[in-house]
Amino acid sequence: MPNKESEQKLNIVQVAVPTPLRRKFDYLLSDTINPDQVLPGMRVLVPFGRTKQIALVLGKSTKTDIDIKKLRPISKILDKKPILSEAIIKLLNWVASYYHHPIGEVFQTALPVHYRKKESASEQGVTTWFLTEIAREADWNLLKRAVRQRSILEQLKNAPNGLTREQIAREQEGQWQTALKVLSEKKWLDSRVVEPVIRQYKVTAGINKNSGLSLNPEQQAAVEALIENEGCYRASLIDGITGSGKTEVYLTLIERQLKKAKQILLLVPEIGLTPQLIHRFEGRFSVNIQTLHSGLNNTQRMKIWQQAASGEIRILIGTRSSVFTPMPDLGAIIIDEEHDLSFKQQDGIRYSAKDIALVRANNADIPIILGSATPSMESLYLCQQGKMAHLKLRQRAGNARPPEVHLIDVRGQYLQHGMSRTLIDLVKQHLAKENQVLLFQNRRGYSPVLLCNKCGWISYCHRCDAKLTYHRQRNHLRCHHCLTEQPLPPQCPECGHGDLSQLGMGTERVEKVVREIFPDTEVIRIDRDTTQRKGALQNMLELARDGKQQILIGTQMLAKGHHFPNVTLVAILDIDQGLYSIDFRAPERLAQLIVQVSGRAGREEKKGQVVLQTAHPEDEMLNTLLNRGYSGFAKKALAERKELLLPPYAYQALIRCEANKIEYYQAFLEYCFQVMTSLKQLRSKNSPEKESDIQFLGPVPAPMEKKAGKFRGQLLVQTSQRKELHRILNDLIWNVEANKSAQRVRWSIDIDPQELY
Ligand code: ADP
Ligand code: ZN
Ligand code: ZN
Numbered sequence: 001m002p003n004k005e006s007e008q009k010l011n012i013v014q015v016a017v018p019t020p021l022r023r024k025f026d027y028l029l030s031d032t033i034n035p036d037q038v039l040p041g042m043r044v045l046v047p048f049g050r051t052k053q054i055a056l057v058l059g060k061s062t063k064t065d066i067d068i069k070k071l072r073p074i075s076k077i078l079d080k081k082p083i084l085s086e087a088i089i090k091l092l093n094w095v096a097s098y099y100h101h102p103i104g105e106v107f108q109t110a111l112p113v114h115y116r117k118k119e120s121a122s123e124q125g126v127t128t129w130f131l132t133e134i135a136r137e138a139d140w141n142l143l144k145r146a147v148r149q150r151s152i153l154e155q156l157k158n159a160p161n162g163l164t165r166e167q168i169a170r171e172q173e174g175q176w177q178t179a180l181k182v183l184s185e186k187k188w189l190d191s192r193v194v195e196p197v198i199r200q201y202k203v204t205a206g207i208n209k210n211s212g213l214s215l216n217p218e219q220q221a222a223v224e225a226l227i228e229n230e231g232c233y234r235a236s237l238i239d240g241i242t243g244s245g246k247t248e249v250y251l252t253l254i255e256r257q258l259k260k261a262k263q264i265l266l267l268v269p270e271i272g273l274t275p276q277l278i279h280r281f282e283g284r285f286s287v288n289i290q291t292l293h294s295g296l297n298n299t300q301r302m303k304i305w306q307q308a309a310s311g312e313i314r315i316l317i318g319t320r321s322s323v324f325t326p327m328p329d330l331g332a333i334i335i336d337e338e339h340d341l342s343f344k345q346q347d348g349i350r351y352s353a354k355d356i357a358l359v360r361a362n363n364a365d366i367p368i369i370l371g372s373a374t375p376s377m378e379s380l381y382l383c384q385q386g387k388m389a390h391l392k393l394r395q396r397a398g399n400a401r402p403p404e405v406h407l408i409d410v411r412g413q414y415l416q417h418g419m420s421r422t423l424i425d426l427v428k429q430h431l432a433k434e435n436q437v438l439l440f441q442n443r444r445g446y447s448p449v450l451l452c453n454k455c456g457w458i459s460y461c462h463r464c465d466a467k468l469t470y471h472r473q474r475n476h477l478r479c480h481h482c483l484t485e486q487p488l489p490p491q492c493p494e495c496g497h498g499d500l501s502q503l504g505m506g507t508e509r510v511e512k513v514v515r516e517i518f519p520d521t522e523v524i525r526i527d528r529d530t531t532q533r534k535g536a537l538q539n540m541l542e543l544a545r546d547g548k549q550q551i552l553i554g555t556q557m558l559a560k561g562h563h564f565p566n567v568t569l570v571a572i573l574d575i576d577q578g579l580y581s582i583d584f585r586a587p588e589r590l591a592q593l594i595v596q597v598s599g600r601a602g603r604e605e606k607k608g609q610v611v612l613q614t615a616h617p618e619d620e621m622l623n624t625l626l627n628r629g630y631s632g633f634a635k636k637a638l639a640e641r642k643e644l645l646l647p648p649y650a651y652q653a654l655i656r657c658e659a660n661k662i663e664y665y666q667a668f669l670e671y672c673f674q675v676m677t678s679l680k681q682l683r684s685k686n687s688p689e690k691e692s693d694i695q696f697l698g699p700v701p702a703p704m705e706k707k708a709g710k711f712r713g714q715l716l717v718q719t720s721q722r723k724e725l726h727r728i729l730n731d732l733i734w735n736v737e738a739n740k741s742a743q744r745v746r747w748s749i750d751i752d753p754q755e756l757y
Contacts, residue, residue, distance in 0.1 A: 011035045012064045013074060015055035017048055018108040018116070022100070022733060025055070026064045030073040035060065038074075040089055041082025043115065045075040054078065054116060056107045058089060083115060083309075088326050091360050100729050100749050101349045109349055110324040112302040128162035128194045129180070135188035148172065148179035153188070162194065166307070170288070207258045209286045212251055213397075219245050222391040223252050226369065229389075230256065230332075233362045237338070237379050238371040239631075240393030241402065242599025246371045247277075248397065250334050251284055253369070258287055258314060262331020266317045267353060269340035270294070271557055275538055281315060292318030292325065320345060320353040323360065331366055333357050338370035338379060339592055341754060350750040373599060374592040374630050377638055381648040384638075403570070403601040403608030405594075405626055409617045417513040418505040418573050420613060424517060426569060431521060431549050435568040435606065438552045439510060440559070440597050442577070444527050445469035446509045447502035450477065450488075454497035463709045471529070472508050482708035505573065510553050518551060526554040559596045570601040570610045579619055582703065583756050584646050587621045591633050594625065647752070651722045653729060654753040655715040656702070659745040665713040668745045669699030672715055675735045676728055694719040694728060703756070716756070 011029035027046050029035055038044070038057060046055045052075060064071065084092075084107075092110055096103040108116055135153060143150045155171050156163060168176065183189040215223060226236055226249075240246045254264050268277070270293075281289050290313045292304050307313045309326040316325060320343055335343070335354055343353045354370070361368035370379055370388075383390035396402060413420045418441075427437050447470045450459035459468040461479035468477035470488065478485045491498045502509075511525045524544055531537040537557075544552050544564055552558065552567070578590035594612065602608020614622070625633040642649045655672055657665040673696055680694055695718045702712035719725050729749060736742050 010062050010064065010068070012061045012071070013038055013044070013057055014059045014061060015044060015046060015057055016104045016107045017046065017053050017055045018104040019048070019053075020102050020105065022096075022102045022737065024058060024103060026061075026066050026071060027055075028071045028073045033074070033077065038077060039082050040086060041084035043078040043083065045078060047072050047075060055104070056084065056111075057082075058093070058103075083111075085309075085326050085328065087360075087363060088324065090363060091356065092324070094359055095349065095351060095356060098355075098726075099349055099351055099751050100726075100733060106349060109321075112305045113298040114302045127191050128164055129156060129168065129184075129189050129191045130162040131156045132187055132190050134186075135183075138188065146179065146182075148174060148176050149183055152176060152179055152183060156189070162192075166303070207285060207287060208255065209282075210284050212255070212284060213245075213248055215248065215252065216245065216395070216397055218393045218395060219249050219252075219397065222249050222393060225389060225391055226253055226367065227256070229367050232367070233365045234367045234389065235358060235361070235382070235387065236367065236369050236389040236391055237375055237383055238369060238391050238393065239375050239380075239383075240371065240373060240391075241396065242373045242596070243396040243398070244373075244393035245397030246336075246373075246393060247280065249393075250336070250369065250371065251281075253332065254315065254334075255285070257331040258285065260331060261329060263308070263311065263313070263327045263329045264315045265322065265325070265327060265330060265333045265357075266315065267322060267333070267335045267343065267357060268317060268319060269337050270319050270342035274541070274562065276563060278317065281317065285315065287314035288312055289315040289317065292316060292322045294319065323353040323356050330364055333361050333366070333368045335368070335370045336372075338372045339374050339376040341589075344754045346755070350748065350753070352752060352754075355752070374595045375634070377588055377634065377641065378648045380634050380638060403598055403610045405598055405610040405612070407617045407622070407626070408611050408613045409615070410613050411615050411617075416517065417509065418613075419513065419517070423571055423573075423611060423613060426571075426609070426611065427518070427551070430569040430609075431518070431551075433568070434548045434566075436544070436547060436550045436552060436564060436566040437569045437571070438554065438558065438564070438567050438597075438600055439514065440554060440570065440572045441505060441507050441510050441574065442555050442593070443469075443504075443506045444480070444508070444529055444555060445478065445506035446472035446512075447504050447506055449503040451501045451503055452492035452494060452497055453499045453501055455492060455495040457492050457494040463706070465704045465706045469506060470502055472512070473529075481704065507553055507555055510573065514551055514553065522547065522550045524550060524552050526552065526558055528555070528557070531557070556593075558600070559593060562600065564600060566606070567600055568602055568606050568608050570597055570608065572597055572610075572612045575612050575614050575622070576616060579614075579616055579622070584641070584644075585754070585756075587633075588637055591621070591625050591630060591637075595630050645718075645720065650718050650720050651725045652753055653717045653725055654750040654756065655717065655747065656712065656750060657714065657745050657747040658710045658712045660710065662701075662705075662711045662713075664741075664744045665711055666699065668741050668747060669713050669715045671739065671741050672732060672736065673699055675732055676717065679728055679731050692719065692724055693721070694724050714756075 013027050013029055014024050015027060017025050029038060038060065040057050040059050042057050043054050044057055045052050092106050096106040131153065140150060140153060151172060152168060155168060168180065180189065222238060238246050238249060257264055278291060290304050290307065292301065304313065305325055308316050311328055316322060316327065335357060338354060345351050358368060379388060382388040408420055408422050410420050416424065430437050449467050450470055459477055461468050461482065461484055463484055464479055464481045466479060466481050468479050471478055475488050476485050477488060492500060507525055507527045511523060514523055524540055526540050531540065541562060548566055572594065575590065575594065578586055598610040601610050621633065624636050641647065655669065657668050659665040676696060680692060683692060696715060697718065698715040699713050702714050705712055717725060
């Protein structure tokens with residue numbers, strides 16, 4: 001008798017389950033479910049081990065490699081429609097394979113939190129407000145004095161399908177929320193949850209609020225080059241000095257896309273999402289513009305996600321994770337400040353939003369534009385290879401002129417708490433002209449080291465290989481790596497000596513010193529410590545923007561994107577920290593920092609001046625940057641990388657490992673090293689014609705071996721052939737997952753690592 005099952009047509013569903021296992025799972029569709037009801041991109045509930053999990057459907061099939069008797073059926077379908085498009089599924093599949101990350105976790109990361117929880121299963125709608133019959137029949141003239149209520153009613157009268165809160169907010173101002181509440185209490189309004197519909201977006205007359213500036217010849221040329229490839233994939237780099245009008249170029253292109261009923265995704269750095277930028281967009285276009293960033297709660301994120309997916313949002317401005325947002329009419333992707341490190345996620349899936357965006361644009365066959373005053377070596381290399389168009393803007397737009405940059409040699413000068421006489425005099429001159437001064441110090445707190453003058457004791461963190469920073473205002477020592485805090489010891493914990501020295505300068509100390517030297521000047525310090533409260537940063541930035549005769553002190557946070565019209569002097573107090581680092585990317589980072597910070601000077605009519613304090617004025621890289629600009633520096637840096645076979649001329653993966661004991665991470669990394677070494681030998685034996693240049697550097701302790709009580713080590717894999725790298729990692733993972741030593745450690749693979757520790 002023939003096997004009954006083999007005659008039957010099987011309905012297999014392939015899903016991604018949130019688990020660290022690097023594979024997809026097959027489930028059966030029971031007869032009670034119509035197979036047409038299950039589509040890729042929908043969530044389903046599946047039995048998994050002894051639990052149930054929310055899984056995402058990736059595809060359907062009539063075949064499976066698994067023994068049919070072992071297959072379990074899907075418990076429940078959670079969505080009526082796919083929540084992810086085929087395009088996003090394809091993208092996430094790429095992410096899982098390129099970053100060698102478990103696919104279930106990739107989907108988990110890309111979805112808004114609400115979708116990962118069971119409770120939200122059927123809750124896909126948006127609350128929409130309508131006029132009730134009572135309102136329609138009422139005499140609105142009675143509301144003459146309730147202006148807000150009247151205005152909301154008028155707005156809803158013209159919206160037969162109802163309006164969401166966001167839509168109402170867009171046309172209302174003042175106390176409209178109260179008015180809405182009053183109206184609903186007297187039953188003039190009613191709300192219900194409506195499933196979001198993918199609306200056919202129509203171009204209406206009103207896209208522009210403002211026609212924008214007339215472009216200068218450089219901007220015009222860039223726009224013309226970009227327009228040539230408007231309808232298909234093309235990566236372009238706008239390499240334009242600060243203030244050269246890059247944003248204006250983006251706006252021109254966005255306008256063209258909006259007119260073709262397209263959506264735009266603009267990715268910005270973590271701290272680049274300033275109110276200034278948003279105002280500029282909102283001032284220019286009358287379409288729905290929203291922002292997506294880490295400051296939003298889960299509900300807000302979910303809403304934005306749904307509105308982008310339904311096509312309601314036309315311009316989405318967001319940080320790194322926005323790259324996964326579904327946008328059905330996506331017409332172009334723009335990445336502003338593309339060199340910024342925050343586009344790379346440094347934990348979990350260590351993805352580069354920039355690279356994912358390039359893949360997404362390629363898949364969707366749409367243009368992608370990267371912009372920066374200090375492009376990354378990776379992007380410049382792509383330009384050299386002809387894989388990216390290189391568009392240059394070399395002049396400041398408008399009236400501003402580029403600042404002059406000078407070094408202050410601090411050798412042999414008396415430093416008054418980190419400030420040289422030359423610098424103090426300069427600050428005085430600029431303040432006397434009613435201008436502002438920006439002092440940049442990339443280190444928070446009061447002093448980074450506490451030292452006993454008698455026995456040499458130093459304030460180390462007991463959980464990390466790092467020193468504790470003294471924070472004066474809260475009078476404690478804090479570790480910036482594990483956040484441990486402890487009170488300031490009244491005397492040396494080792495020898496009891498009472499004389500402890502605070503060495504080095506943090507922004508808190510700079511502020512104290514500056515207040516002493518310039519007692520009649522207003523001083524604003526902007527760093528992570530002073531901007532913790534919600535709205536604090538914005539308030540300070542506003543003060544800084546309008547101020548005169550002020551000194552601004554800041555960290556990294558002040559380096560980018562901000563526009564302070566009265567700043568004419570920018571000083572970096574200590575660039576030497578960045579000159580001698582073990583990381584081969586350190587010079588690139590320092591050059592970017594110097595150029596970006598300099599960009600804060602002289603943004604309007606007043607000419608700007610930039611000074612850098614250093615004890616190494618002869619440094620070659622520094623002089624290249626000063627004499628030949630960032631592009632001269634970049635050329636030299638790229639040549640050096642080529643010679644040393646470093647990225648972008650080589651591909652790297654960093655295997656990191658963390659454990660409770662040093663031996664555990666050592667054993668694990670040693671195992672990885674052995675496996676890969678034999679894989680390499682095997683490969684060169686089997687195909688001797690294909691010489692592999694794969695190299696293993698390590699295992700070695702991480703630059704900070706002990707962090708938050710854990711011990712960390714790493715193993716770097718490097719080759720000039722990208723394929724080789726991925727092949728060997730795939731084989732390695734296959735081995736590791738079958739090996740017990742992996743159970744004692746936490747390990748991860750960082751593809752294209754940006755920080756080698
Ligand atoms: P970037 O993004 O390159 O830093 P922006 O687009 O912000 O530059 O422009 C810098 C300044 O120059 C802004 O104040 C902007 O309004 C002004 N600007 C830009 N393009 C023009 C133009 N074509 N004509 C006059 N001013 C311009
Ligand atoms: Zn001591
Ligand atoms: Zn610590």
